[in-house]
Amino acid sequence: MKQVYLDNAATTPMSPEVIDLMVDKMKNVYGNASTGYGLGRDASMVMEVSRRALAKSINAKETEIIFTSGGTESDNTAIFQTARKRVNMGKHIITTVIEHQAVLKPLETLEKEGFEVTYLPVDEHGNISLTDFKSALRDDTILVTIMMGNNEVGSRMPIHEIGEILKDHQAWFHTDAVQAYGLIDIDVKADHIDLLSTSAHKINGPKMMGFLYKSNETNFPSLIQGGEQETKRRAGTENVPAIAGFEKAVEFLTATEKANLQTKYFEFKQQVIAGLTNNDVKFEINGELSEASLNHVLNLWIPGISTEIMQTNLDLAGFAVSGGSACTAGNLEPSHVLIAMFGKNSPRVSESIRISFGHYTTTEEIADFIEAISSIYKRLTK
Structure with missing residues (x-):
């Protein structure tokens, strides 16, 4: 796989x-x-x-x-x-x-x-x-x-x-x-x-x-x-x-290359958002869709599906994503960042995943990811 x-x-x-x-x-x-x-x-x-x-x-x-x-x-x-x-x-x-x-x-x-x-x-x-x-x-x-x-x-x-x-x-x-x-x-x-x-x-x-x-x-x-x-x-x-x-x-990270990467990552964000929207996946962005952000990070709230379940299903499908900081992902504590943003009682803190792009990420991989998460979403929300 x-x-x-x-x-x-x-x-x-x-x-x-x-x-x-x-x-x-x-x-x-x-x-x-x-x-x-x-x-x-x-x-x-x-x-x-x-x-x-x-x-x-x-x-x-x-x-x-x-x-x-x-x-x-x-x-x-x-x-x-x-x-x-x-x-x-x-x-x-x-x-x-x-x-x-x-x-x-x-x-x-x-x-x-x-x-x-x-x-x-x-x-x-x-x-x-x-x-x-x-x-x-x-x-x-x-x-x-x-x-x-x-x-x-x-x-x-x-x-x-x-x-x-x-x-x-x-x-x-x-x-x-x-x-x-x-x-x-x-x-x-x-x-x-x-x-x-x-x-x-x-x-x-x-x-x-x-x-x-x-x-x-x-x-x-x-x-x-x-x-x-x-x-x-x-x-x-x-x-x-x-x-x-x-x-x-x-x-390798010249000023031009850094600018190109930020543009590339922002396009990946838009690709994910458009793809999930077209596949009727309900989600909201944690943060904001702004080119002024660090565009390699996209944090999504997917209502009704816990972080652990979504992450596990994506892993089984061959996709590595995170529920938050890698330094705290091994415990069951919710993200302190999402708690700070939305409050400890918000469902976002236990129903969000972090997707982060890199130098070797491709448009084809993003398309495959959209297909996988859409399929998982439809199966889990029947």
Whole structure:
């Protein structure tokens, strides 16, 4: 049976070019980048070339890129280390109710340590209000951590506007860009971003690899203690093949390619919506159909069919979709994002699926998906 992968917001398949490059580096550049002999210098050179390219991708300086194991470590480092470094300046933090658990869990821990966290609400489209943000901002706010784009419904946050508000404030501005990086243009200087998290596996790169952008104007100790790698900012021997693979994945994502992908994904959304409508499938979009969203994510409420039943039936038919964030999909708890948008008693929280497109998704696969979900819907709603 043919398998159609439509869960690219959870992870993406590695591109053949990335795999080939990483295999080459594993074979030929296996030295420790911290050593001083030839093999180590070769590894260090590969790493620094990659660092320079990744910095350029967000208009940062290469000295501002710290290689990490991915988005979770980057988020944890930015949040914990900022709070603990700046505790004497205040204990107030601002975030949103729809952040990824890699942000929400550290904040829960900090609340137990005496920090105060303001969770900004969202509307039914998954958007925050700048008026709410301005009202929440205080003189003792030390950190604002707001995602660039939501991983469940695709809503984009007003990052530039928040950065403008914060540029003369003491608070450091962190954004979880894991879902947005590689899909939209990012300029950390223009947006006054102090800290930014990414993950390679969302853009057809390797898993357990990412970077934390940390502005040279920010300063805090390493979260992971040990050696003096990453100029003492992150201990642990660097994964040079994965770093090179991350750079290779980014190499394909030119400004033109990112724009083309957003257009392609928006067309996929329209194809799904038109196809389901024509087949008399009852559904509603969780979020909004807007080209300004992260267009690779389409979250649908299908009344009367539970998420688990629809997901299972699609799986049996050869289609991989999600019920929400992959980091929480293994439990029976409803999506905190949909609860924030519609309330805990809304049937949407237990009757919605997330479809997410990727670089290798085709129009033919979308057509097959429409046929499959329409057939399942008619069978289950007889």
